[in-house]
Amino acid sequence: MSPSPLVKASTLIELNAVIVAMANGKPCLLTASDLALPSGPFETGHRTLEQGLRSWARVKAQQTLGYVEQLYTFADRDRDRTAREQRAVSIGYLALVYQAPHNMDDHWSSWYLHFPWEDHRDGVPTLTTKIIIPALTAWKNAAPDAAAKRERHERIAIAFPANPRHWNEELVLQRYELLWEAGLVSEAGKKKNNLGLAMPFDHRRIVATAMARLRAKIKYRPVVFELMPPAFTLLQLQNTVEALAGLRLHKQNFRRLVEAQGLVEETGAITSGASGRPAKLFAFRRKVLQERAAVGTKLPRTS
Amino acid sequence: MSPSPLVKASTLIELNAVIVAMANGKPCLLTASDLALPSGPFETGHRTLEQGLRSWARVKAQQTLGYVEQLYTFADRDRDRTAREQRAVSIGYLALVYQAPHNMDDHWSSWYLHFPWEDHRDGVPTLTTKIIIPALTAWKNAAPDAAAKRERHERIAIAFPANPRHWNEELVLQRYELLWEAGLVSEAGKKKNNLGLAMPFDHRRIVATAMARLRAKIKYRPVVFELMPPAFTLLQLQNTVEALAGLRLHKQNFRRLVEAQGLVEETGAITSGASGRPAKLFAFRRKVLQERAAVGTKLPRTS
DNA sequence: CCTATTTATACTCATATTGAGTATATTAGT
DNA sequence: ACTAATATACTCAATATGAGTATAAATAGG
Structure with a gap:
C-alpha cells in the first residue's frame, strides 16, 4: 500500500477490491494475512480505474477478475487513523471470481466470520438474540434525549426486526453502521466489544457495502453464475x-x-x-x- | 475548476454534481453558462465527500441540497482532453432539489435538450426513427467482421428496440455510449455529427449516469417527492x-x-x-x- | 430383492399484483 | 341544461407468488 512513485500527491488514490469466490459452499473474501482487503495505488499508466484494478489483480493476486463493479468512493478524514495527514481516497470495487487458485499467502476468509449476524439460514442466530439485541437495547436507553431514543428505536427495529419474517437481508451496511455507533464492532485496538472478526482500517465497512450490493443485485441481474x-x-x-x-x-x-x-x-x-x-x-x-x-x-x- | 491551494497534487479530486430540479414541468440541470456541470475541488477541510459537496453547493451555487447520492468515480486518462498530464479523478454526485432560487448566472437546462432521444412521452421521437436508427444501421454494417456486426446489432436492438413496448427507459448510459461509439454525439469541436446539445468534457456522460440512476430509483424508493x-x-x-x-x-x-x-x-x-x-x-x-x-x-x- | 431414506421434479391452488379498461363524480364554461 | 375536462372509483382477466402435495429415481441396509 505504498504510494506509487508516479503519484507524488498528498491525495493518494487507492483501489480496494472485495474479491468474492465460493469455497466449500461459503462465500469467501480474498484477504492478506492480516485480513486486509487487497488494495493498491491507482497508477497513471492505467487507462481507466477498472483496468487499473484488473491489471493489478492479475499481477498481485494472480486473479483474473470476471465480473467487476464499482462500489463506492470513500474519503472520510478519519478513515485511516494511522495516517493523519496523508488523506486517502479509496475507491471500492466488488469482483466475483470462480474458484480462485490458492496461493500460499492468500487467505480466503468466509464473510460470515466477519458478519456472523448476517446468516439467517438456520434462523435468527443466537448471537443476535443473546448479545446484539440486549446491547442495542441498552444503547437505545442510554440515548441523551427522547428524540434520539425514538430514532434509535426505529433503526434497531428495521435493522434487527423482532419478527424474523421482516428480516431484510440487504441492510448489511445499515446494520454494520448501527453496531459501530453502538460500539459493538470497534475495529481498533481493544479486542473486547467486537462482534465478528475485525478487519484493518475501514475494510469491514467496505465489505458490508459489497455484501449489500451483491445481495441486492442477485435479485435482478444474473450475477450468481459468475460464481x-x-x-x-x-x-x-x-x-x-x-x-x-x-x-x-x-x-x-x-x-x-x-x-x-x-x-x-x-x-x-x-x-x-x-x-x-x-x-x-x-x-x-x-x-x-x-x-x-x-x-x-x-x-x-x-x- | 482551478485546483484548490490545499491540494497540491498531480492527482486532482474533483466533485461533479448533477443537480436536478423540476422547472415548468421539465427535469432540469443546474449548469454554468458554458453548460458545464457545477464542479469543484475536494478540500481537505471537509470531513467527508458528501459534506464537501454540500458546503460547496451552499456557497457556490446557493443551493441547499436535499437528497444527495454518489454516482460514480471516473478516472479515465482521456477524460479531459484539455489537461493532458493533470489527471483528474472525478466523483459524480446526483442531487435533487425543490424549486431552486434562480441566480443570474445559473442556467437550468432541460435534460431532454441534451438527450432528445430519451423522451418517449409522445411516442418514439422522429429523431430516433429518421436519424438515429439509419445512422446506427450504417455503423453496424461498417463493422470490421461478422462477429462485431452481430454484436453491434444486438446492442442496437436492446438500446433502441424496434418494438416501442420493449423500450427500456433505464438504459440511458448504454444508449449514450452506443451513440458515442457510432460517432453521433461527439462532444469535441466539430459541431456536425452531434445529436442533442453537447456539454463540456465528459459531463454529458455523467448526466447520462445520473438519469439512469434516477430512472431506476424512482421505482423502488420514494425519491420523486424531493422534487x-x-x-x-x-x-x-x-x-x-x-x-x-x-x-x-x-x-x-x-x-x-x-x-x-x-x-x-x-x-x-x-x-x-x-x-x-x-x-x-x-x-x-x-x-x-x-x-x-x-x-x-x-x-x-x-x- | 425389498424397503426406507434421500433427493429431484411435477403439479395444485389460494391469494396478491398487474394491465387495461369502464363507470361515475365534480367542476367551469356556454 | 348541456358539454368539455378532469378526478376518482370500480371491474375483470391475466400473471405472479407463497405454500404446499404428489410422484419419480436414485442409494443404503437388511
Missing part, C-alpha cells in the same frame, strides 16, 4: 444464492423462478454417486445477458 | 414521474400504486380554478422513509 462452475445442479445454484443472501429459500419456487426466467438450459448430463435421485446438470444461458438487459419495470406504463 | 412541493395533486406527481422516466403512465393504475404503497396522505385541501373536477391535494408521508427501508424481496423465501 458457479460451467455446469451445476439447481440445488447447487440454490445453495449459492442462499449462502449469499443468508436466507433459506423455497426449493420448488426457486426452481420455477429460474426456469421461468430462462436463466439456464439443460446440458443433458446428470449427476451420479450421491444419495437420492440424480439431478440434471444445467448451464447458464449466456444469451440472457443480452435479452434481459431489459428487465421488468414497476411503473404502470401505458402500451 | 415536489409540500402539497401536490396526484396528477402533478404523475407528470413529474412521467417527465423523469420519459414515459406515459396509466393514470388509474398510477394512483392505485401510490395509494396502495401508502406514499401519500390527504392534506384536506383541494385545488380550484382549473377546469375539470378539483383534485385533492396530497403530501408525502415521511414515515415511509423508515417503514419502507424494508422493501419487497424477489427471492422465494421460506417462512
Whole structure:
C-alpha cells in the first residue's frame, strides 16, 4: 500500500477490491494475512480505474477478475487513523471470481466470520438474540434525549426486526453502521466489544457495502453464475444464492423462478454417486445477458 | 475548476454534481453558462465527500441540497482532453432539489435538450426513427467482421428496440455510449455529427449516469417527492414521474400504486380554478422513509 | 430383492399484483 | 341544461407468488 512513485500527491488514490469466490459452499473474501482487503495505488499508466484494478489483480493476486463493479468512493478524514495527514481516497470495487487458485499467502476468509449476524439460514442466530439485541437495547436507553431514543428505536427495529419474517437481508451496511455507533464492532485496538472478526482500517465497512450490493443485485441481474462452475445442479445454484443472501429459500419456487426466467438450459448430463435421485446438470444461458438487459419495470406504463 | 491551494497534487479530486430540479414541468440541470456541470475541488477541510459537496453547493451555487447520492468515480486518462498530464479523478454526485432560487448566472437546462432521444412521452421521437436508427444501421454494417456486426446489432436492438413496448427507459448510459461509439454525439469541436446539445468534457456522460440512476430509483424508493412541493395533486406527481422516466403512465393504475404503497396522505385541501373536477391535494408521508427501508424481496423465501 | 431414506421434479391452488379498461363524480364554461 | 375536462372509483382477466402435495429415481441396509 505504498504510494506509487508516479503519484507524488498528498491525495493518494487507492483501489480496494472485495474479491468474492465460493469455497466449500461459503462465500469467501480474498484477504492478506492480516485480513486486509487487497488494495493498491491507482497508477497513471492505467487507462481507466477498472483496468487499473484488473491489471493489478492479475499481477498481485494472480486473479483474473470476471465480473467487476464499482462500489463506492470513500474519503472520510478519519478513515485511516494511522495516517493523519496523508488523506486517502479509496475507491471500492466488488469482483466475483470462480474458484480462485490458492496461493500460499492468500487467505480466503468466509464473510460470515466477519458478519456472523448476517446468516439467517438456520434462523435468527443466537448471537443476535443473546448479545446484539440486549446491547442495542441498552444503547437505545442510554440515548441523551427522547428524540434520539425514538430514532434509535426505529433503526434497531428495521435493522434487527423482532419478527424474523421482516428480516431484510440487504441492510448489511445499515446494520454494520448501527453496531459501530453502538460500539459493538470497534475495529481498533481493544479486542473486547467486537462482534465478528475485525478487519484493518475501514475494510469491514467496505465489505458490508459489497455484501449489500451483491445481495441486492442477485435479485435482478444474473450475477450468481459468475460464481458457479460451467455446469451445476439447481440445488447447487440454490445453495449459492442462499449462502449469499443468508436466507433459506423455497426449493420448488426457486426452481420455477429460474426456469421461468430462462436463466439456464439443460446440458443433458446428470449427476451420479450421491444419495437420492440424480439431478440434471444445467448451464447458464449466456444469451440472457443480452435479452434481459431489459428487465421488468414497476411503473404502470401505458402500451 | 482551478485546483484548490490545499491540494497540491498531480492527482486532482474533483466533485461533479448533477443537480436536478423540476422547472415548468421539465427535469432540469443546474449548469454554468458554458453548460458545464457545477464542479469543484475536494478540500481537505471537509470531513467527508458528501459534506464537501454540500458546503460547496451552499456557497457556490446557493443551493441547499436535499437528497444527495454518489454516482460514480471516473478516472479515465482521456477524460479531459484539455489537461493532458493533470489527471483528474472525478466523483459524480446526483442531487435533487425543490424549486431552486434562480441566480443570474445559473442556467437550468432541460435534460431532454441534451438527450432528445430519451423522451418517449409522445411516442418514439422522429429523431430516433429518421436519424438515429439509419445512422446506427450504417455503423453496424461498417463493422470490421461478422462477429462485431452481430454484436453491434444486438446492442442496437436492446438500446433502441424496434418494438416501442420493449423500450427500456433505464438504459440511458448504454444508449449514450452506443451513440458515442457510432460517432453521433461527439462532444469535441466539430459541431456536425452531434445529436442533442453537447456539454463540456465528459459531463454529458455523467448526466447520462445520473438519469439512469434516477430512472431506476424512482421505482423502488420514494425519491420523486424531493422534487415536489409540500402539497401536490396526484396528477402533478404523475407528470413529474412521467417527465423523469420519459414515459406515459396509466393514470388509474398510477394512483392505485401510490395509494396502495401508502406514499401519500390527504392534506384536506383541494385545488380550484382549473377546469375539470378539483383534485385533492396530497403530501408525502415521511414515515415511509423508515417503514419502507424494508422493501419487497424477489427471492422465494421460506417462512 | 425389498424397503426406507434421500433427493429431484411435477403439479395444485389460494391469494396478491398487474394491465387495461369502464363507470361515475365534480367542476367551469356556454 | 348541456358539454368539455378532469378526478376518482370500480371491474375483470391475466400473471405472479407463497405454500404446499404428489410422484419419480436414485442409494443404503437388511
